[in-house]
Amino acid sequence: MTAPVTAGRLFDQIGEITLRRVLWLFYERVMQDELLAPVFRAKLGTFPKDGWPVHMTRLEGFWRATTGGPSTYRGQPGPAHQGHGLEAQHFERWLALWDKTLREQLDPPEAEALLKMASRMRVNLERFATLPLDKP
Ligand code: HEM
Structure with missing residues (x-):
């Protein structure tokens, strides 16, 4: 029997x-x-140079x-998504590419687990992304 994928085992x-x-x-x-691409380029410059190595290490x-x-x-993913003009369509596209990449590169249980994690995070990140930068 295959054991369920839990966070502790997932990394291993x-x-x-591979990760x-x-x-x-x-x-x-994403940069194609x-x-x-324009959102990331504005913040991090030309992939894979400029701010990318630091960003990738953080990710x-x-x-x-x-x-x-x-x-x-020790980062704060929520605030990192504020002020870029992100909308639902950006998150849809991000998740579609994530799904495609995971399915190609990983076995189904790991791919599904990582997709599910990102889909759950989306709710919170999108909430931050649409917050006005200067709250009264
Ligand atoms: C559920 C989907 C997403 C996840 C899980 C995710 C995850 C993350 C994480 C973990 C960080 C690093 C935060 C930190 O600095 O500590 C980050 C930063 C960032 N993300 Fe996302 N992200 C998602 C969607 C998006 C989308 C749709 C966009 C825009 C097209 C985006 C653009 C950015 C940008 C511009 C940064 C900041 C880079 C920097 O300042 O170094 N993200 N993201």
């Missing part, structure tokens, strides 16, 4: 190197997407922590 099941590969491939695709830390792996990530 995916593996450090890193998935993330780089995903953002390479005409809706998403890797985030996903390591989320999947139960060792991590020193």
Whole structure:
């Protein structure tokens, strides 16, 4: 019988190197997407240079922590999404690319687990993304 995928085991099941590969491939695709790329380019510059190495290190830390792996990530994903003019369509596209990349690169249980995690986070991130920057 296959054990259920839980956060603690997920990092080990995916593996450090595979997780890193998935993330780089995903953002390479994000940067080929005409809706998403301009948002990231405005903030981080030209992929994979400028602000990208730092961003990728931070994201890797985030996903390591989320999947139960060792991590020193101490960021705040919510506020990071404020002030970019993000709408529902950006999140739809992001998740569609995430889904495609995960399905190609991982076994179904791990792919589904990572998709489900991002789908849940979307609710909170989208709420932040549409908050006015200067609250009265
Ligand atoms: C559910 C979907 C998403 C997840 C899980 C996610 C996750 C993250 C995380 C963990 C960070 C790092 C936060 C930190 O600095 O500590 C981040 C930053 C960021 N994300 Fe997202 N994100 C999502 C959707 C999007 C979308 C749709 C866009 C826009 C097209 C976007 C644009 C950005 C930008 C511009 C940053 C800030 C980069 C920086 O200042 O270094 N994200 N995201």
